[in-house]
Amino acid sequence: MGRTYIVEESVGRYLSSINLQGKTFVSGLLIGQCSSQKDYVILASRTPPKEEQNENLEHPKAKLDNLDEEWVTEHANQVSRMLPGGILVLGVFIITPLEMGNDFQNALRRLVFAVEKTLSKKRLWSFTEEEVSERVTLHICSSTKKIFCRTYDICDPKSSAKPADWKYQNGLSALWISFECTVHINIHIPLSATSLSYSLERNTKNGLARWAKQIENGIYLINGQVKDEDGDLLGGQKKSFKGNAQAASHCFDVRVLTQLLLNSDHRSTATVQICSGSVNLKGTVKCRAYVHSNKPKVKDAVQAVKRDILNTVADRCEILFEDLLLNETPEKKVMKKEFHILPHRVFAHVAGSTVMLCDYKFGDESDEEIKDHFLEMLDQKIQIKDLEIAEEINTGMKKKLFVRVTHIR
Numbered sequence: 001m002g003r004t005y006i007v008e009e010s011v012g013r014y015l016s017s018i019n020l021q022g023k024t025f026v027s028g029l030l031i032g033q034c035s036s037q038k039d040y041v042i043l044a045s046r047t048p049p050k051e052e053q054n055e056n057l058e059h060p061k062a063k064l065d066n067l068d069e070e071w072v073t074e075h076a077n078q079v080s081r082m083l084p085g086g087i088l089v090l091g092v093f094i095i096t097p098l099e100m101g102n103d104f105q106n107a108l109r110r111l112v113f114a115v116e117k118t119l120s121k122k123r124l125w126s127f128t129e130e131e132v133s134e135r136v137t138l139h140i141c142s143s144t145k146k147i148f149c150r151t152y153d154i155c156d157p158k159s160s161a162k163p164a165d166w167k168y169q170n171g172l173s174a175l176w177i178s179f180e181c182t183v184h185i186n187i188h189i190p191l192s193a194t195s196l197s198y199s200l201e202r203n204t205k206n207g208l209a210r211w212a213k214q215i216e217n218g219i220y221l222i223n224g225q226v227k228d229e230d231g232d233l234l235g236g237q238k239k240s241f242k243g244n245a246q247a248a249s250h251c252f253d254v255r256v257l258t259q260l261l262l263n264s265d266h267r268s269t270a271t272v273q274i275c276s277g278s279v280n281l282k283g284t285v286k287c288r289a290y291v292h293s294n295k296p297k298v299k300d301a302v303q304a305v306k307r308d309i310l311n312t313v314a315d316r317c318e319i320l321f322e323d324l325l326l327n328e329t330p331e332k333k334v335m336k337k338e339f340h341i342l343p344h345r346v347f348a349h350v351a352g353s354t355v356m357l358c359d360y361k362f363g364d365e366s367d368e369e370i371k372d373h374f375l376e377m378l379d380q381k382i383q384i385k386d387l388e389i390a391e392e393i394n395t396g397m398k399k400k401l402f403v404r405v406t407h408i409r
Helices: 009-017 051-055 069-080 102-122 200-216 235-241 298-326 367-378
Strands: 004-008 026-034 039-046 088-096 134-141 147-153 165-169 177-192 219-222 251-257 275-291 337-341 344-349 356-361 402-407
Touching (some): 004 009, 009 039, 069 088, 102 134, 177 200, 177 298, 200 275, 200 298, 200 402, 275 344, 344 367, 356 367
Parallel strands (some): 177 251
Antiparallel strands (some): 026 039, 134 147, 177 275, 219 251, 337 402
16 A cells, blocks of 8 residues: 555645646645644645746747756755744646656656755755655646655665555644744854865865764653653643644744763764864854644654754855855955855745745845745745744844854964
């Protein structure tokens, strides 16, 4: 028996509204959450057309056996930055005017594996053995309205397609549980004579990988309490809002305690090295995660929060490096000290879901640019007045997340 996908009804309306406009196909991403029993799809987002495709709509050259994997995977990479903890790119969809054969299914298979490969490269965390490793492909025939839903095991390169159920449900995320967490970051990365020749990006990523272990091994307090990870998250609270569709999503406060010292049963050795500089990543970040309300475990919540902490810091660094590369000048010299402020986080609701997605904003960027980015990446219109600024940009330097690079000469 295959997996079951419970899908928000607004996703069905969105998929039905997509007009091929003479194109051979339209592709996109399916976004939601995995659980051991079933998966939940809360959003679908079509792949943005390339500029050259916009210019040649009357003469589409795209062929089904020639899907632009690089363009789709880059879209997945951009969208993944906008997802809070617990929310993932679950797979891909494609809409065609006709039902297609096996060759087309092979193209979809390559696409879903390519998307997962791209996303896994930048993660500071790994999936556990207990987690679901299946990802979904959804093929919709626009003329017959037939839906073909299949899954592939992304951990098995030789896996074959398995049929899956696709079921719609109204108000899917209405009672999902949210978690909010403020984390103070202070990561010091020494630069040896060897690593000094590396790029800022490479040195920072190496430091983040070490810091990620601290986050993974931290102690997580939910509403001020340490809970058994295998225990039920809601406990006796479940009945208090069961069946109340009007109730606001349950929200928990999470605090993170990271260990400064190793346990006595762990031995460590000190390494002395001559350093030529350092990278310091410091500041405060706001994190948010979501978990479905179908008998969630404490470990589901802790895992979602951990991953949002790791994702938001890694994503901000990646955005900064892209911005530096974009604005790089050939005559730029290596400075004794470099100082860069990372983008801050903003949240926004999207239609049909209580889950808030996010984006990142530099100080010189406008709210209108964020609005345009939501439309381009998620095909979602948001209202500027509804943007929730997680981190105020006008706060003092103690709270802003920044990177300081020092070179010793």
